[in-house]
Amino acid sequence: MRRTFVSCYLLLSTLIALGQTPATQDSVTVLKEVLLLEELREKQTTGIVPSQIIGEKIFDNFSPIDAVSAINQIPGVYVLSGALNTNRITIRGIGARTLFGTDKLRMYYNEIPVTNGSGFSTLEAYDLENLSQVEVVKGPKATAFGTNLGGAILLSTKEALGNSSTFSNNTTIGSYGLFKNNLSVRHADKGLSVALNYDYLDTDGYRENNSFQRDGLLLNTNYRIDSKNKIGLLINYIDYTAQIPSSLGITAFNEDPTQAAFTWAASKGFEANKYTLVGIHYEHNFSPRLKNISSVFYTYLDHYEARPFGILDEFTNGFGFRSRFMGTALLGGMETEYSFGAELYKDEYNWEEYANLYADNNGEGSLQGDLFADNKEFRTQLNTFGSFTADLSEKLRLQLGLNVNNTQFDFRDLYNTGDSNQSADRKFRTIALPSVTLNYHFTNYQSVYANVSRGFSNPTVEETLTPAGVINPDIAQETGTNYEVGSQLFLLKNKLHLLLTLYQMDVRNLLVAERIGDDQFVGRNAGRTKHQGLEVAINYRWDLTSMMRITPFVNYTYNRHSFVDFVNGDDDFSGNPLTGVPKHRINSGLQIAFKDRLFWNTTHQYVSSIPLTDSNSLSSDPFHVFNTKWRYEQKLSSVFSLGVSLGINNLFNVRYAQSVLINTQAFGGAEPRYYYPGNNRNFYTGIRLRYTL
Incomplete structure (x- = not known):
């Protein structure tokens, strides 16, 4: 029944699209502004490697605090969100077994790495209203x-363009006591470009013990x-x-979903974060x-979290x-492009744990x-990389890529002394990860591609430690090989855009979290x-x-993810569907624009049932959710x-x-808390004023 629904939905949407009146050649440009597209043309970031981009016009279709719904428009990408501060991004099922937070991918902010030393990325540290686009490489x-198994997410901030000065203020109020204000000042004049944003967000949240308050300041400036030669400074500060x-x-969920978990309500559990990113980049x-683009950067996170268990x-x-370094050269009379470089990230992670006497x-x-615990860990990750792109013929392009990764952890136990001290280090073997992409263009608007690439994922801090708190010498990196083919077609005088991707990724040394206590886990392969x-x-x-x-648009994701070899004690889960991954997802929508002033956008999300246990004995219920938004824009002068x-x-x-645990x-x-x-149904309204000179 479910397969029939999906097939009919896609067929109906396609027939509706094919039946409409053709249009002009400039439709490609307009589509890029309005809807999500995967582009197989060259990009500054990834060459001919396919990626998907969503930008400001997509963000405008949702609430300014709803980055999750915007990113969920991308096929193959699913963000599970337990709260504004509790997000987990999964890409093609990678990361679905991580219980809290986002790992197994790499995140960049204006090309500065913001994934920490253990592989975690924090989406909520970045205000959606400050972004010009999000690019995802799956x-x-x-x-x-x-070359993380999940891929890469590249966040880009808004910049001042041309010779102008713009002052903009956007205020949003809504259900659950929502108040958000984003003030932006952008200026560009000759060689100088400055963008300054201040954001304030306050909401009580839908549930008990669910309030969220954030202040954010972003400065992005460039000087030619x-x-x-060009130099730039980026400062991002978040305090929430x-x-x-x-x-x-399940009983509490059905009876009253607004309640908090008992122990978290009794302890009034919370987290407080102060996050700073400073980066200086230079282009020559x-x-x-x-040309060369180089940057040096510093990040600081002060995190305090009151949990019932500590x-x-x-x-x-x-x-x-x-x-x-990025360049072009003639090789044997053939125009080629090349890129090579290195990225070093080091961090020092200090954490103490105290008893919580809330009772x-x-x-x-x-x-x-x-x-009861005092620890320090030094983490180092070095990536060296290079790629080479060449035209094999007028229509066929080849890109070869190689990334070499070296990772090491140095764990210090500052609490225990003598024989009970658990200090240790772990150096993972250097791993070389190649990628090959072929891209064939039938015309400027029809193309196909194929990619084979290798990837890896490092274990997190929690996964590297045993229940006794010592580094596990047997824990290994996950590795995998990705095989992918795809195409994009612009049809009916470029009014219809069709994207199709098929892939298979084989992952070895799967990292799984084993629960050893209330919200306490350790990892193993x-x-x-x-x-x-x-x-x-x-x-x-x-x-x-x-x-x-x-x-109209329809984005569909079909996941056939399974355990190939997975034995846990006396249980053999080999052959079972992968836990935490829905088999079907549909994101569809319809936008009506009148005079490019009045916009009405309605989106629909369907998520099929999600296996919650490795035995597949329990699954979440499938659901459909609809959102709608009206927006009016008018020049007053x-x-x-x-x-x-x-x-x-x-x-x-x-x-x-909206999110589940496994x-x-x-x-x-x-009861186990899944x-x-x-x-529930909620409302918001906003007003934006803009002054441009």
Whole structure:
């Protein structure tokens, strides 16, 4: 029944698109502005390696605090969100077994790596309103941006363009006491470009113990010294405090999804974060055929988290450099492109754990008790990379890439002394990870590609430690090989855009989290998985009149992910579908634009059931969620413009799990807690004022 629904949905959408009136050649440009596209043309970031980009016009279709829904438009990418501060990004099933946070991919902010030394990336540290675009490379084929199994996510900030000065303020209010304000000042004049943003966000949240408050400051400035030299400074500062309602058991989820987990409510659990990123980059053009972009950067995270089972007090100092050369050359009369460079990231992770005496605090919540752990870890990761791109014929291009990774951890136990001290280090073997991409263009608007690439994932801090707190010498990196073919077609005078991707990724030394206590886990290598999938994106532009445009789209993801070899004690899960991954996902939508002033956008998300246990004995319920938004933009004068918007999320008030945990166990007679409830029907409205000189 489910397969029939998916097939009929895609067929109907395609037939509707094919039946519409053709249009002009400039439709390709307009489609790029309105809808999600995967582009197989050259990019500054990845050469001919395919990636997908969403930009400001996609972001405008959602609430300014809803980066999750915007990114979920990308086939093959699924963000599970338990709260604004509890997100987990999975790409083609990679990362689905990570219980908290995002790992197994590499994230960059204006080409500065912001993934920490243990492989975790934090989406909530970046305000959606400050981004110009998000580019996603799925699988380990980015080469210059790491070869993690999940891929790479490249965040780019807005910049001032041309010779102008712009002042913009966007205020949003909504359900759950939502108040958000983003103030932006951008200026460009001759060689100087400055963008300064201040963001404030405050919301009580849908659930008990669910408030979130954030202040953010972003400075991005560039100065062109002369025709060959350019220098820039990036500063991003985030200060947020978020309460943690945690996950619920099925009974609590069905009876009252607004409640927090009992122990998290009793302890009034929360986290407080102060995050700073400072980066300086320098660009030098040696000649019209060769340039270099280099950056040095520093990151600091001060994190305090009051959990029922212990209070975590930690800080991380990170620093590094990145240098990349890009050039072109004639080789045997053939025009070629090349790129090579290196990226070094080092950080020092310090963490202490204290007893939480909330049970003895007269209902006042968490109370810090005695210290029971004090640790430090030095983490180093070095990536060297290079790629070579050449035209094998007028229509066929080849790109070869190679990334060489070296990772090491140095763990220091500062709490235990003598024979009980657990200090140790771990150096993973140097690993070479190649990538080969072929791209054939039938015309400028029809192309096919094929890619084979190798990738890896490092274990996290928790996964490298045994239950006794010592580094596990047997834990190994996950490795995998990705095979991928795809095509993109612009049809019906470029009004219809069709994207199709097929892939298979074979992963060895699968890292799994084994629960040893209430919200406490350790990792181990447990076998092999096979990730097979189909990704389809269909976009169409239909101009009803010269003033009215309708733009439907359907993005479909089919996941056939399974354990190839997975034995856990006496249980053999080989052949079972991979835990934590839905088999089907559909993201569809319809945008109606009138005079390019009034926009009405409605989106739909369907997620099929998700296996919650390795035995596949329990699954989440499938769900459909609809969001809609109206937006009106009007120039009031030559320098002033006004924008107003109104949005409704979860239009039909569906009860659903927006995020799930896998393989949870019950402790103290309580139910296992698998579910993070999604928000009920909620509203928001915004007003944006802009002044441009």
